[in-house]
Ligand code: SF4
């Protein structure tokens with residue numbers, strides 16, 4: 001499952017993620033990191049069974065954690081099932097079902113946003 | 129065998145005994161029964177396509193205002209429509225962009241809003257005459273308030289389309305969608321087996337006056353489409369239908385990121401199976417239809433063809449380009465195309481749709497000509513400075529500083545012993561290096577990935593590169609990567625003002 005870690009400038013200076021990995025020994029995978037002067041935003045893939053422990057470890061260090069339920073949302077009224085979004089997704093989230101309609105395995109989404117601009121019908125949005 | 133007539137088929141529709149199948153079902157039937165048997169068995173094959181058809185638009189007649197106006201210019205929700213005809217007729221083109229919202233909203237969206245029954249703001253201006261005194265008009269209408277609303281599309285239902293990929297190293301935004309660098313993906317247009325013209329490639333039943341499914345309404349083919357290119361299997365159709373009777377599901381405004389607006393249009397064409405020849409043509413499958421994969425990294429009319437592929441390969445989701453597996457995705461919807469073929473099949477079975485034969489055949493030979501250009505586009509060779517100073521790789525920053533100072537210019541290409549381009553140094557790079565006391569090797573400070581202009585490329589392409597990378601000069605190279613000149617944004621602006 002995926003979480004977004006929000007960190008203030010003071011704590012982005014510390015090796016936060018390394019500390020948490022060492023402490024929990026959980027295999028964390030960084031999907032996307034965006035560190036700006038006003039703070040950092042990192043999307044992290046966390047093994048399902050370690051979620052509570054990892055969240056606590058981050059929170060203890062002053063970071064805010066939000067669980068990404070649906071990283072990318074499709075508006076079914078706008079989607080025409082063209083499939084244009086399929087080939088630009090770096091992680092293979094989107095695919096055709098047997099009937100040529102679209103299905104999404106959002107657990108693989110890294111919120112890069114490429115599919116959002118590719119979609120000619122404005123059917124896709126990233127969640128906050 | 130005896131041929132069937134359209135009257136025989138229509139009589140079967142009337143008495144409920146007609147046998148209709150979609151173009152996806154037909155290949156199996158022909159494989160089993162042969163063309164003769166299939167022609168006896170099947171009366172009509174339905175086709176369908178649903179995708180971006182930029183050459184679309186609608187004629188609108190607003191009725192007369194009081195006092196009357198002869199609209200010279202007219203905008204619908206800030207999108208300009210063409211009104212250079214009698215007083216209150218206008219043609220709203222699908223790709224015209226909003227003057228306030230840009231490419232996020234355009235003519236296609238106005239047409240969609242009309243079909244959805246939404247109200248649309250009209251603003252018109254005129255010079256005023258004795259018979260049409262009014263100079264400005266502002267009102268709001270829905271599709272029910274206007275007299276005629278007729279979709280009239282000069283070029284739709286392309287028989288097939290090229291596959292787009294991008295060999296360059298930057299992301300491209302095109303009417304074929306986002307094309308990722310280094311062949312990161314490939315996009316295509318999907319109808320394939322359901323493509324109307326591929327199911328009747330000799331235009332025996334598709335012609336002027338053929339009744340079609342147009343966005344849920346019954347429309348007609350009015351002629352060959354513009355750029356009709358039947359000899360190269362790039363046939364197109366001109367179509368018309370009543371916007372007021374259309375289904376919003378099949379009229380969908382679209383925006384291609386950083387490219388512009390288009391309209392997704394749904395078209396279905398019934399092919400009456402009059403004889404074995406027609407039956408045989410409708411047995412076409414994705415495996416029989418080939419198209420070219422083009423490199424959109426080259427912004428010229430003739431883009432390099434990388435290979436041929438069949439629709440079967442494209443639809444597998446992956447094709448091989450120069451030894452790499454490249455993910456494909458359609459830009460048009462096969463799911464909706466299939467839905468259209470099925471909906472048309474149902475309407476025929478229910479006796480709601482009667483196919484017609486053409487009153488005039490469309491040309492089944494001929495090609496589309498390129499544009500005749502009398503003032504040829506200047507190329508880089510015409511504009512560049514061919515006296516360019518370069519510096520050899522391996523020299524020092526000091527050497528470079530001297531050359532730049534003597535020559536009084538900003539850009540110094542670095543070349544190998546064979547004169548091949550290996551990097552570039554600017555006056556700024558040198559100044560910075562000197563300030564940081566890095567005076568020795570040029571190699572340490574030069575930029576290695578150099579943006580270059582090809583000596584044969586049109587000046588427009590070069591101007592775009594300068595703008596995109598926000599730089600002021602490019603070394604010009606020939607096909608052996610040897611520096612043959614330099615071109616600056618100054619050279620280009622001088623040329624533009626001369627024209
Ligand atoms: S590109 Fe947009 S409209 Fe097409 S399948 Fe993806 S979400 Fe749907």
Ligand code: SF4
Nearest residue numbers: 089109110112113115
């Ligand atoms: S946001 Fe990126 S990773 Fe997520 S579905 Fe879209 S393209 Fe794939």
